[in-house]
């Protein structure tokens with residue numbers, strides 16, 4: 001564990017002791033993620049290339065004897081308590097009765113019991129206390145970090161042994177049905193399967209995952225995150241609309257998902273759908289190709305050669321998928337002007353963070369350039385830091 005992990009796990013334990021008046025039996029944790037490339041392709045059965053980052057959410061846990069689950073966190077003053085056998089009545093229909101942050105862990109408990117066919121009366125109740133150093137709303141998937149940490153903690157405690165893909169599906173179900181955000185499975189897979197120094201090349205149809213060496217350090221590169229501070233939520237608005245447009249496009253072409261559409265099919269689609277739907281589809285289809293090209297380029301030439309693919313991905317999200325915001329465009333442009341190898345927004349969009357692949361000795365120049373560009377544009381100062389590919393969810 002890093003020094004930050006030790007500190008955050010200690011905060012979770014201290015919160016547990018302060019709020020529940022007893023000691024936790026252990027802590028578990030899961031990371032946030034950065035997506036290197038492959039945006040809005042996951043729910044189209046396509047390809048993604050995320051990696052887990054060193055920022056993690058820790059949960060302290062102890063069993064209780066009355067079949068109830070109680071959650072507290074550093075995100076919120078309140079505590080939420082429900083009988084395990086009431087979760088089924090709560091989700092999805094009555095989810096509004098629970099504060100939004102608590103829907104993540106409670107939703108995971110609900111989905112894990114269902115996925116494993118476990119009768120709630122046969123498992124122990126639990127108290128859970130969360131602390132996190134994954135920035136919230138930054139597009140770094142703080143939500144999948146909570147889900148992943150909860151999933152491994154409960155699976156251990158309840159002695160059920162689903163594989164990692166099953167746990168990722170549990171997290172996605174919690175997010176889709178307990179929280180109400182119509183997201184794909186990329187973030188949960190990254191949080192559960194992450195490896196040091198590597199990205200996860202995921203086929204979101206088969207859920208087959210390959211570990212791809214990134215070799216950033218060997219190439220003298222750093223991955224810089226520029227968090228714009230613009231908050232977003234995928235439970236409302238734009239994200240769901242984009243997903244609906246993709247489904248319209250697939251229906252017009254008579255295929256199950258846009259994964260089944262190639263760049264060569266695009267001229268035919270142009271005659272079948274309106275311009276907006278066409279551009280949404282073009283983003284997904286070309287982005288899928290860019291993920292494949294990135295994996296091939298990483299293997300053949302190493303990370304220094306993927307810059308143009310990152311830049312093309314950003315342009316496609318800005319112009320075709322229309323999920324960027326001025327702050328993200330400014331971050332990308334400033335990073336490139338200051339010598340970044342490549343840069344793009346990462347995550348679902350409408351706010352959050354951009355990433356830039358930068359030579360080690362240019363990190364300061366990129367940081368200064370982004371800060372100055374934000375100031376000149378009248379935007380609030382961004383938060384800028386480097387991330388490294390890290391391990392997935394585990395007991396601490």
Ligand code: GLA
Nearest residue numbers: 039040183184185186347348
């Ligand atoms: C969010 C979702 C993911 C994925 C990305 C966009 O992070 O949770 O499932 O769709 O947006 O690539």
